[in-house]
Amino acid sequence: xxxxxxxxxxxxxxxxxxxxxxxxxxxxxxxxxxxxxxxxxxxxxxxxxxxxxxxxxxxxxxxxxxxxxxxxxxxxxxxxxxxxxxxxxxxxxxxxxxxxxxxxxxxxxxxxxxxxxxxxxxxxxxxxxxxxxxxxxxxxxxxxxxxxxxxxxxxxxxxxxxxxxxxxxxxxxxxxxxxxxxxxxxxxxxxxxxxxxxxxxxxxxxxxxxxxxxxxxxxxxxxxxxxxxxxxxxxxxxxxxxxx
Numbered sequence: 001x002x003x004x005x006x007x008x009x010x011x012x013x014x015x016x017x018x019x020x021x022x023x024x025x026x027x028x029x030x031x032x033x034x035x036x037x038x039x040x041x042x043x044x045x046x047x048x049x050x051x052x053x054x055x056x057x058x059x060x061x062x063x064x065x066x067x068x069x070x071x072x073x074x075x076x077x078x079x080x081x082x083x084x085x086x087x088x089x090x091x092x093x094x095x096x097x098x099x100x101x102x103x104x105x106x107x108x109x110x111x112x113x114x115x116x117x118x119x120x121x122x123x124x125x126x127x128x129x130x131x132x133x134x135x136x137x138x139x140x141x142x143x144x145x146x147x148x149x150x151x152x153x154x155x156x157x158x159x160x161x162x163x164x165x166x167x168x169x170x171x172x173x174x175x176x177x178x179x180x181x182x183x184x185x186x187x188x189x190x191x192x193x194x195x196x197x198x199x200x201x202x203x204x205x206x207x208x209x210x211x212x213x214x215x216x217x218x219x220x221x222x223x224x225x226x227x228x229x230x231x232x233x234x235x236x237x238x239x240x241x242x243x244x
Contacts, residue, residue, distance in 0.1 A: 013157040014185035022147035027190040028212035047144035049183040056179040087234030094228030
């Protein structure tokens with residue numbers, strides 16, 4: 001995969017990840033407060049970005065080590081076969097939807113996710129009413145880490161991006177830069193919304209409320225077409241390596 005194609009794929013995946021509950025919907029709800037706590041908001045986004053960066057570096061470094069280890073043993077082919085399997089799996093999910101539907105289990109209703117989101121929002125609001133900034137920031141960091149921990153396993157584009165970074169010929173410093181940039185792109189839309197909210201005061205409160213509701217209802221749908229593209233890219237890259 002060329003450098004420009006890799007960056008384009010990572011950018012698309014990062015923008016999809018930026019629409020998750022933790023990276024956009026919960027920040028949107030924080031912006032709906034009559035008085036936005038800017039420092040708490042930025043601490044939240046920084047915590048989310050750092051948490052995902054740490055997870056991403058661990059995943060990429062572990063996968064890169066396995067790749068290097070397999071290559072030294074003359075087993076590079078199984079890595080490409082694994083890449084092909086991941087690509088075909090992502091392609092199948094992108095085309096046919098949630099794998100739980102394949103076995104008749106269906107999808108969990110939105111009530112559980114909404115209830116969890118409401119609990120996180122309430123914690124953030126309660127922290128803003130507290131007298132001490134140190135305790136408030138502890139709550140904000142805790143909610144951010146909790147949101148990252150709950151969501152990271154379901155953020156398929158994030159792990160697809162890790163697979164792309166692993167498959168690319170990058171040195172350790174380049175991997176750190178790419179993963180850090182990916183996480184910054186993930187939180188960039190929330191930062192832009194903060195700037196707009198501060199600049200336009202209460203004018204955006206109603207549009208932001210509608211946007212948060214829409215994102216909660218439809219954010220999962222955008223994932224599937226991206227998974228289709230990434231699956232095709234991974235499968236094509238692995239297929240080309242296996243046939244040459």
